[in-house]
Amino acid sequence: MFEGKTILITGGAGSFGQKFVELVLKECDPKSVRVYDNRELAEVEMERKFKDERLRYFIGDVRDRKRLDRAMDGVDIVVHAAALKHVPICEYNPIEAIKTNIDGAINVVDSAINNGVEKVINISTDKAVQPVNLYGATKMVAEKIFVQGNSYTGLNRKTIFSCSRYGNVVGSSGSVVPLFKEQKVKGEITITDENMTRFWITLEDGVRFVMSCIDRMKGGEIFVPKIPSMKIADLAMAIAPEASKKIIGIRPGEKLHEVLLTAEESRHTKELGDCYIVEPEFAFWNDENHKEGKLLAADFIYSSENNTCWLDHNQFKNN
Ligand SMILES: NC(=O)c1ccc[n+]([C@@H]2O[C@H](COP(=O)([O-])OP(=O)(O)OC[C@H]3O[C@@H](n4cnc5c(N)ncnc54)[C@H](OP(=O)(O)O)[C@@H]3O)[C@@H](O)[C@H]2O)c1
Numbered sequence: 001m002f003e004g005k006t007i008l009i010t011g012g013a014g015s016f017g018q019k020f021v022e023l024v025l026k027e028c029d030p031k032s033v034r035v036y037d038n039r040e041l042a043e044v045e046m047e048r049k050f051k052d053e054r055l056r057y058f059i060g061d062v063r064d065r066k067r068l069d070r071a072m073d074g075v076d077i078v079v080h081a082a083a084l085k086h087v088p089i090c091e092y093n094p095i096e097a098i099k100t101n102i103d104g105a106i107n108v109v110d111s112a113i114n115n116g117v118e119k120v121i122n123i124s125t126d127k128a129v130q131p132v133n134l135y136g137a138t139k140m141v142a143e144k145i146f147v148q149g150n151s152y153t154g155l156n157r158k159t160i161f162s163c164s165r166y167g168n169v170v171g172s173s174g175s176v177v178p179l180f181k182e183q184k185v186k187g188e189i190t191i192t193d194e195n196m197t198r199f200w201i202t203l204e205d206g207v208r209f210v211m212s213c214i215d216r217m218k219g220g221e222i223f224v225p226k227i228p229s230m231k232i233a234d235l236a237m238a239i240a241p242e243a244s245k246k247i248i249g250i251r252p253g254e255k256l257h258e259v260l261l262t263a264e265e266s267r268h269t270k271e272l273g274d275c276y277i278v279e280p281e282f283a284f285w286n287d288e289n290h291k292e293g294k295l296l297a298a299d300f301i302y303s304s305e306n307n308t309c310w311l312d313h314n315q316f317k318n319n
Pocket residue numbers: 010011012013014015016017036037038039042060061062063080081082083084085100104123124125126139166167168169170172173175
């Protein structure tokens with residue numbers, strides 16, 4: 001699927017981007033991979049780390065449409081991972097969050113259509129579902145821009161757009177895992193709420209899932225992997241069993257449990273192998289797509305609380 005292709009990844013110097021680059025170069029034989037990111041130092045460090053002549057480094061901001069146009073020239077596949085992703089930062093800097101996460105998504109869609117890119121996938125999050133904070137709200141809008149991007153392409157449908165949506169990535173930059181590891185050294189871990197649950201996925205599994213979505217996408221789907229839940233308190237136990245626990249209370253803009261599929265979405269969602277596929281309800285969609293999938297019960301809700309698959313602290317350590 002990636003063989004001989006030119007791939008561009010926005011946010012390519014971030015946690016997801018670097019793992020994607022590593023796997024795609026090692027396993028997929030692309031013609032070239034363009035790393036598009038606004039972090040100069042991170043790109044310099046990547047260049048030293050990867051030493052691969054198929055890699056190209058573009059300093060660029062997804063807010064900058066002209067730069068994206070230039071970078072997407074001759075590209076076959078775009079993976080859109082650039083985002084502001086920290087809930088408190090997005091709350092405090094709402095216009096910046098909107099510029100990167102929403103205007104950036106619009107620019108990626110427009111530029112991909114104008115450059116005749118074949119496939120474009122957006123990396124989304126459970127926080128985009130029934131959002132309670134601006135980060136989630138901007139990612140929800142980005143999902144809608146991507147799904148509806150398929151209407152903007154016109155009848156020729158050269159460019160198709162889809163999303164993959166999943167939960168917390170274990171150990172990604174700025175996540176709770178590095179925080180707990182830091183706190184472990186001091187002997188005290190802060191937990192917001194003992195009952196809090198989250199969906200978890202490893203970085204590698206997240207990247208492999210997105211790669212598989214690119215392979216099977218028809219344009220317009222939101223792909224949701226089946227992934228386990230874990231209590232934040234169990235995660236703390238797995239990382240620092242000896243440390244004392246301090247309960248600090250749920251923070252503004254946080255949910256006790258996350259949702260990956262709502263009942264409303266389930267009415268047009270199919271279960272297929274390792275994932276759920278939310279199908280678009282628009283004219284561009286062909287009902288024959290993913291016909292081997294099984295429609296979900298109309299009231300099905302996939303939340304980190306009602307999940308049937310759980311990790312305890314021992315399983316987490318072995319993952
Ligand atoms: N990590 C998770 O738990 C998780 C879960 C579900 C979905 N996701 C989604 O997955 C994607 C990748 O996440 P990640 O964990 O890899 O995040 P990350 O490590 O922060 O990577 C994102 C990269 O994009 C860059 N970036 C930010 N704003 C940009 C802009 N305006 N133009 C160009 N580049 C920009 C970031 O630079 P700076 O560091 O300078 O901002 C960073 O290098 C995001 O879309 C996120 O919403 C993440």
